[in-house]
Amino acid sequence: MNNVQSQIAQTLECLKRDSNYRVLVPQKHKGFQITRFTNPTNKNPQWLLNLASNDYLGLASDESFNAMFLDSTLFKENLYFSSSSSRLLSGNFEIYAQLESHLSHTFGKQALIFNSGFHANLGALGALNSLKNVLFIADKSIHASHIDGLKSFQTTHLKRFSHNDMQRLEQFLRDNAPKYEAIFILSEGLFSMEGDFAPIRTLVTLKQQFDNVYLYLDEAHSIGSFGKDGLGVCADFGLLDSIDFLVLTFGKALASMGACVLCNGIFYEYFVNFSRALIYSTALPPLNIARSLFSFLELANLNNQRANLARLSEDFKALLIKNLDLEVLGDYNIISLILGDNAKAVHFAKKLEQRGYFAPAIKSPTIPKNRACLRFSLSANLPFETLESLVPILKKIDYEYLSKNK
Template identity: 40%
Template sequence: MILIEQMQQELQELEAKSNLRKLPGILHEGRDVIVNGQRMLNLSSNDYLGLANDIELRRDFLETLTPETFLPTSSSSRLLTGNFTACEQLEQQLATAFGTEAALVFNSGYHANTGILPAVSNARTLILADKLVHASLIDGIRLSAAKSIRYRHNQYDQLERLIEINHTEYERIIIVTESIFSMDGDEADLRELVRLKKKYANVWLYVDEAHAFGVRGDKGLGCAEEQECISDIDFLVGTFGKALASAGAYIVCRKVIREYLVNKMRTFIFTTALPPVIIQWTSFVFTRLPNFRQRREKLQLVSSKLKEVLEHKGYVCPSSSHIIPMITGESSIAVRKAEELQRKGFYALPVRPPTVPEGTSRIRFSLTAEISEEEIVRLTT
């Protein structure tokens, strides 16, 4: 009973700090959610292009299926009997689109980030990770045998000093960053990171494009496409569960890296593969990704509008993307602001420690291409 009492005490402490999390009961109706009987515009979704609500796209996909080809489970890991043709076809699609030697698909971004880094690291590896990388990357670093140092957010002078000091002491150094950061919505300078990497023979670059894939670049391939450095990134990772309205994740890389991960990556080896029907849907949407340019432009337009209004109101807003934080500071203030917005019909959620550092609690607006400029005006008045 002592353990149960400790759990209860910790939960009470979280509640006292306004940091207690609870699973909400949500009904989804298109762009809207219904919570506690109230209909609200969803401003907390990762459906950046609005594809999850595109009934016509869904209908077109369903017409490609038959009872024989609708396979809702893989029933196995890929190394046993779960390596369906659809998965290999998607990986070839990805490699062709990105112009890389190979690609590998995973069950989720969390599987990718917690599996790749431990697989490619050893005790003679140093990981240099941006201070604000996602929790999944932090967990991957912790699971690895590597030593790690977190450099100040987007501070490449410090990163370069760390490389200079350590590059002769380690077999390999891996720089780890997101391209668009999940909480602040700002961006990494991938070209500068590539420049640093190229100065040293034993430095590799790992970039998580979870929030950029589908949204950035002429074809929607992400910031690496936009900054013209795909071929210079050793581990280019992205997810299907956000802009692509599906599930799973990928890496595009050299063929030898793919083969190495198949043999060494525990989160790939020891899990049931994604259902083939999910892989087929991902492939179906990915084929059409270059055609969604207007949606990407619309998303950029409404994002710029919201950032402009928040800054005019005096909020610090570091974002340069569709993820727009309204930083309030204290958790209690963020919770109160979220409740006010929900009463106005906007489902915007507070983000609190430990997801963000103490004193930086915020409302995190996660915009989609379906939102209108008029709704941005109504949100901010």
């Protein structure tokens, strides 16, 4: 083993000691259940309730919804399994223009489609980061893709404020607005780990006090699943006109794949010419884009699913708070049970799996150290009884863990 391999081996051993080692396990899905082939010799593994999916409306496994798509003109006219090229060469199929036109009309901004939410943030922020004399001010809980987009240039000027700390953000803005050509505030509509909402109205109010401040908001976990007709937090609050960059992803509540950045025309042109994640990626297959458009067209018809999701989330969180002496976070479809260290979170996840529940431990660097948790990602089609029966199991695991580790 050479020096590089030895260094890697030591790093991996450290991850194992810290209960932070990751592996890929083959899976099968059936509705809201999942089975994992952790032991290759076990041909009949246990089916588990899947509490780790971002299929918030249950559309990915909804047979009637999928049948509607398969019977649609959108499906039949876009039956290509590969685009075979980047969008700037021969991969820009007509369906791309149809979806972007629909999104632009719906949200009042020009839409640019990317291959994923990660690509969208990597591409848009990487391009903005190449501008001269700009500053990024980011909530500490933003997604890793935002940070990776900013890391694409070594000259990044970045300041971070504690999660949803508007006082600190305001101070950063007042201290730095005169020094920079532009400041970009980075936040999320519904945060992927804490499960809480950004104070959108306050963000907009602060931004509007300065001529050179822009607001970049990622609605990956709220588009489709939240608000009137599922159009997300900003639309629900009537604040779309005040958001300069709006990121929507299609692989969660919309049960498809891809993402878009919505912005004004000059930034759209800039991203087309300077976003490396767009320019140098083979475009998504037309079939995926057609599925995304189909989902957006159906959003207004899914209010019952959103109502179910809201009720399920509220009732489940109330049960957790009532029965467990642990911190519980989450304002909507993402509920996090804070456990502290990685080992405890892994212990809980393993015990739950033995009892028929799949809720993987969320650990650093995804979240800060000593904030490891179980993240329950809820779906509108989950039977509440299954969540209700989970609570006494969690209570028992917690009691046993505390007794063992006194």
